[in-house]
Structure formats: structure tokens, C-alpha cells
Amino acid sequence: MKTVIFHDFFIDIGGGGKVVNILSKYLKAPIVTCFYDKSNLSTIQNTKIFHDNSFFNKLKSIRELKLIRTIYFFNHKLKKLKNFFNENFDSAIFSGFYSIYFARFLEIYKIYYIQAEPLSYIFERENYKSLITYKYIYELFLKKLERDSIFSFDKTIANSNYIKKVYEEEFGIKVNKIIYPPVDTSKFYYREPEDYFLLVSRLYPYKRVDVVAKVFTKIPSKKLVIVGSGPLASYIRRLSQRYKNIKYLGKVSEKKLIELYARCNAVIYISEKEPFGLVPLEANSAGKPAIVANEGGLTEGIIPFKTGLILDPPYESNLKEVIENFDKYHFSKIDCIKNAKRFDKKVFLKNFLRELKN
Template sequence: MRVALATEFLEQYGGAQKTLEAIAELYPDAPIFTAKYCKKKQSDLINSRKIIAPKGGLMSKSFFLFRMAPIFEGFDFSQYDLIISDGTTWNKGILTKPDQLHISYIHTPPRFLYGYSQEGVKWQKFPLIYSYITNLLRMWDFVAAQRPDFLVTNSQETRKRIRKFYRRDATVIYPPVDVDFVPTEPKKPINPTFIAVGRLARYKNFDLLIEAFNKLEMPLTIIGTGNDENRLKKLAKKNIKFLGHASEDTKHQYMKNCLGLINTVDDEDFGIVPIEVASHGKPVLAHGSGGHLESVVEGITGMYFYDRSVEGLMGAIQNFEKAIHENKFDSEIIKQHAGKFSKSRFQNEFRQFVQDRAAEKFGL
């Protein structure tokens, strides 16, 4: 069976790319179709594959959006039996024939089209234009979501969104998390502080977190980079440390030695970072919404907060700190919870799903 993979962007290395990597390991001969490829930011496994991407330079992200649908609709998959797409928006819209099988792993319907907090684009500053454009894109997105033969998604939360916006069902297979990662010993001791990890974008609510820690005067380490980095650094006092971009090893060093993770994003699609932290036996304070309701178990692997005011978050942090110092969380139980989201579990479930659908389609 000839297999091809499709993903939207290979310009950063995050949860979506790790999912693609886990799928790619199952199909070692499959090429990868993508709209944008940055070799320096990808793993050796991805870089070892045949990458098929548009030639020439690409315009800014705001205008690049308008090229995405034609790019994926223009890819030629005629020589493949099975096409697996992995992403949020555009690649589920690839065009296939009736005798081909298309399975799409959807991390979330595009947040910017359906009213969820997200990282904005420049034309959001013009409400009438933005409304007109998003209406057109929502129509295309709905049509594109009908094209795959089967949909797979990363959480029950995202499954609900797919049902609402696409009028289709999806099979939930939780994404792969490297729960067995063992970091090297840091060259210098790492002081145990609370940490926050993620892309520094406005919708991640890092400004709320910074304001709370400014007032609490407690140490906080923020790991990650992003478009909002300069603004956030200006907000932060000296008790807040920005680590910037960190390797997987460095990130896990801080996770292993932290007091706990604080994740302030609301309506998270799933949330891999809380599971990564849990793999080291550390608890999580997360907003009680979205995928956090599946990745964090209240009172067992962490706590929820609901009040998104500065004062509300401050109170939640203080309660979280108190619970940690009173040993309310069992690190071994937290690690066991993280083990349910392992990469091997994902690959076994995904492989079986594809085999079953291929058997139905091709009689294999």
C-alpha cells in the first residue's frame, strides 16, 4: 500500500510536529507534503524524508493564509492509496479519488475561525474585512472537512468542536507524549520554581500569569519564545525569568526540578505540556476548561482555576503552593497518569485504526 503524509507547516517543532513524527515512524517510506518547510527546526527523522513543498519564497503569514487552500488542493496524490493528513485547517482539504483512503488527524478546527482565543493576524484590525474573510474561510473549511473518509482527533473536547462545526464524528486517539524522556543532569543546580511553558502569544494569557506573580513576588520561570515576548518582558519584574527557546533536554530538566506547572490558556485543544510535566511526577495548575479537563485530574495530578482575574489567579496559585508543601500530590500516581499518553500507546492505537479502515476499503 502506497502511503503519503500531509501536514500544514514544518517551520517549528511542537505538538503537531511530534504527532506527525510518530505517524511517520509507522510509514517509513511515506513522503511528506507540506506548505512550508524549515529544515533547521525539524527532527532528523522528518528531515530524512522526501519533503514536497511549494518552491520559491513565501509571503507574510497574513497573506499566506489566502494561498493555503490552493496549495493543498493542488498537490498531486494520484499515485498513493492511503493519505494521512495531520493539522488543523488546510490539509484536510486535499483532493482524493474514490478509490483512495484519506484519514485526517485534526488537532482542532481552526481557532481563529470559530471564536476561540488565538494568535491574531494583521487584518483582524479591520473588523469588516476580517468578518468577510472569515465567513468565506468558514464555508471552505466546512466543505474541506467533508473530504476525508475518516476523522481522528486528539481529545473529547476537540471531538465536540468537530461535531458542532463540521457535523461529523471523529475517533479520539490522544496524541503522543514522550513520557519516558530522561534529561541529563544540569551543569548548575536548578532552583525549584513554578514554570510556564509554551509559545509566547497573547491567547496563552502569559500577561495574566506575569501580573499575578508580580504581585505575589514569587519566582517564576517562563520557557518559550513568540511574537509577544518583548511586551511580556516589559511587564515582568525581576522575580520572573525568561529562559527563551530551550532544547527538549533543557525543558525537561526544568520540568523535573520545578515545583509545578501553571498553564493559563483557556479552551486548550488538549495540552501536551501538562502531560510532559506529569511524566516527572510534578503537578499542574490549569484553567478548568477544554482539553485540560482530560489531561489534568483535579486533586490527583493537579488543580483547576476558573477566575481569570489577577486576584483570582493569585488565590489559585497560593492554594496550589500550599497543596504542594502539604504533599497533597503523589508523584508516582501523577507519573502513572502520564503513562496513559505514551508515544507507543498512540502508535498502537493509530496503526490499528488505519489497518481496520484500510481493510474495509481495500479488503486487506
């Protein structure tokens, strides 16, 4: 069976991009995407990627233009190639918000692997406030397009119970299956803690990285290491210059990141309504506990008081209390690693291949 994968864009690779990359390599399936920044994506080398190589690819840093171009690419430009995909492939996997617009034009077997909340949810978030009122653009132009595209799929698979519930309530569809996203547990290893907490995230307001950093400004005896990039990078950098216990590393290599996981006390990840969250499971893969928010799909991967802690709001005060008293908690590296293996990429690929064949 020849499969092709459609994904919005590869600029900074997040959890969704990692999943697409794993599927692509296993299925030997090419990826079709709008924007692609090879310089930032060493982890997806040896993957066959077809992308929009027009002049607009140079303007991907301008959010409004990136949005408009991605919609045009999947809803109009690729339409000219629908016969090529229908004749040369047996199935297609879609991931993202905008790639699904092309699904309406395909006659082959189509699966939508849902890895995020609906587009309307995303446009409500703070990082999408702009000169353009995204909410109205969605209502006027994208809402019907999104709905029609979703109903064109042969099968929908959600990456968590949380996402399944959201889509069923929002669109009135029946999500066929839940398959949790994979973590490559074989890459990680355990080392004795070196007395720091780790935050790995894209630096956006909805990720609550500012909340975590603020907590550590009030606890100078506790160290925080932050890895990631995004709009809040300048703010985090200034904090790290002002407070000696906060260290901002920006982007790091995969080898360095794995080492940071191995030597930390715990990973903190309290993102707003996270669809699932791979970072806590990467922490567990290294034998380390994760501190997560009690919302979204984050609670589905963590066993409370065994492989991590689940925080209730208010997050700032409750996180501060947990960090100050962290020595009172006891976690087994064996329990953490065992939990992570439930989500290993071998389990994911076995489950996904079964759905693809069916």
C-alpha cells in the same frame, strides 16, 4: 500499507507538529507540508519532508502571505500531483486547517486527525486581528471549502472529547473516534524541586501567558520561568527585566526543557480553549503536577488534586491564590508519572494503527 501525511506547515513545532512527527517516524511515512523551517526543527530530523520550495517560502514570517500561500498550495498546486499520490500510496493522514483542502482530490483511504478547533474559531482570536478581516475571508471563501473537505474523509479522529463535540456541533458530522495525542514519557525524569514554576508555551495572547506573568509580578517571593517564543516575547522580556522573580529563556533545547520540567515545582498552562494540551502531560511525565484552566480539553488529561489542579475563572485571582498557597497541596510523583503513561506514544501508536488498518 504505504501512507503519506499532510500537515499545514513546520515553522515552530507545537503539539500538533510533534504528533505528526511521531506518526511519520513510526509509519515511515513522508510528510507533505507548505512551509518548512529546518533551522528551528531539530526534533524532526531524519523525517522525510516535502515542502513548497518556491520564493514564497522565504516570506513565511508575513502572516497574510503565509495564509494565502498555504491555501493555494493545498487547494491548487498539489492538485497537479493527485495522480502521483493516488498511484503511489494506499492511505493518507491529514493534520491542520488547510492541508485538508487537498483531501477532496484523493481516492485513497483518508483519515483526518483533528488537533484543533475549526478555522472560524481560530480567526476569532486576538492574534488574527489584522489589516485583513479574516472573519469575512472565511465566510466568503473558506467556509464551504472547509466543510466539503471534512465530508470527503473516510474517517475522522479527534484528539479530545472537547474537539469531538465542537466538530460535531459545528459541521453536523459524526467523529468516528477519540485518540488522545501522545507524550514520549521515556524522555522525562524527576528531580527535587528548585523552587520555581514553569510556563512552556508559544507566546500568543490566547495562551494567557500575560495573565500568568502578571500574577507573578504581584508575588515577588515566587519564581516563574518562561520558555517559548511568539508575538508576546518582547512584552515578557520587558517584564523579566523589571521583575527579578520572572525569568524569560526564550527558545531552549529539548535537553534543557526536559531539565526544566524535572526541577520545577509545577507547570502552569491556562491556555484559552486548548484542544487537549501536551504540556501538562510532559509535566506529569517528569513527576510534576500541572495547573490548568477549566476549559477546552485541558481537563481531560489531569486528575484534580492528584496530578494537578484545575482552575476556574477568574484565572488571574485564582492562580494567584494557588501559587501563594501551593505548599498546602501534596502531589505524588508516582501518581503523576502513572497518569502520563496513559498517554504514552506507545498507546497512541497502537490505537492509531488499529484505525488505519480498519
